[in-house]
Amino acid sequence: MQIIQELPSNPGNQCVLALGNFDGVHLGHQRLLKSGLEQAAQKGVDLAVLLFEPHPLKLLFPERVLGFLTTPKEQMKLFSEIGVDRVYLVPFTKGMADTSPEGFVKDILVKLGVIHIVVGFNYSFGALGKGTAEDLQRYGQDYGFGVSVLQPQTFEGKVISSTAVRKALLNGDAVQAKKLLGRTYKLVGTVVEGEKRGHDLGYPTANLKIHEDLIIPKRGVYAVWAEIEGRLVHGMMNIGMKPTFHEEYALTVEIHFFDFSGDLYGMELAICCEEKIRDERKFNGFDELKGQLERDALKTKQVLEEIFENPVQAVNAH
Missing domain, CATH: 3.40.50.620 (HUPs)
Structure with a gap:
């Protein structure tokens, strides 16, 4: 082309x-x-x-x-x-x-x-x-x-438009956005340094500086995947302002990958957003948050396993 x-x-x-x-x-x-x-x-x-x-x-x-x-x-x-x-x-x-x-x-x-x-x-x-x-x-x-x-x-009786896709993402409905796009929505950005709090929680994350002008879905936890070094890696993404640890904080996008270890700093990643697991919320301290992250990880893995066991869904994801 x-x-x-x-x-x-x-x-x-x-x-x-x-x-x-x-x-x-x-x-x-x-x-x-x-x-x-x-x-x-x-x-x-x-x-x-x-x-x-x-x-x-x-x-x-x-x-x-x-x-x-x-x-x-x-x-x-x-x-x-x-x-x-x-x-x-x-x-x-x-x-x-x-x-x-x-x-x-x-x-x-x-x-x-x-x-x-x-x-x-x-x-x-x-x-x-x-x-x-x-x-x-x-x-x-x-x-x-x-x-x-x-x-x-x-x-489903409604006009397919860019506005409709944006509305779905801002409502946290990544599933609806995927139906309208014909593929999974990709949140693209560069991996940068973060607070490194995820290491202490047992869930190290890649912090993403999102590409200029891209829409960021509603705050919450999402089941996601990305292609890293030639292979597909599943993960969970948090979009939020870290209310458990900060009264005020800039919106951050961070991803914990389940089966990957390596240096991602400076790498551009396209994070494929499949489904929102839950909304953002404030927890009563470190232990409560860690317990919730364990439940989030379990739910996220279940969602992604169902998607990638279905050949049609897996093809549409790409």
Whole structure:
């Protein structure tokens, strides 16, 4: 898969273009991309995706907590796995933010050599998002490309969306998030030094500095796994503010791996969040917390054993 970081000066090779933010590349996004692949195969051209760097919301609302569902690296990996041929990763500027809907079509889309575009029903474009999917169809008639508008994908009667996935994670419902994503949610970060209190409790942990802008699920204990040094390792993760030991403390993410010993400092890990075991709570001292951790570990192992004994669930986890 090619990643192209500038707009071509002239229309290049023709393509079918998928438009959207694709935050999370959830099941709805996957259906849209597969529709694009079908169109591209019929027309004998590449499937391309257009994205902006930085994300438009980061430029327009720098104070906003964004809570993305994938890192850029993971997003590119997912595109490649689905079969996207080209990703145009174009610099986003304030000038571009002021571009009219027709200017967006004429000055950007046409330069990509598009002969067909696939978008979701709620796609918007141009300054202030004034352009709609219906407008895009009208511009397509003027500028010579077709447009397919996909209706919303649903799960259990509700629309699959990035917002719905974020809501599930903020509610601690990692199982629901997995159903909407079509895979386990990955919390990505770098292992850093912590308080080392886990060693005293018998549960040493890897403390994770989470990748900028990624959403962090609701505080609590989770059954998780990660691929470390080429093998799958199960563990339990705590997201919280250590209320047993601190009145006030920064939110921390720490993972105890059940069958791993080694130096992880500085390593980037992708922690796959399967299921929340319990909410965060304050304990009456060291012994009560240690007893709860033993029960958490037992429950976590049971949850993960059930998942990985089920071939379908295990495949979806990846």
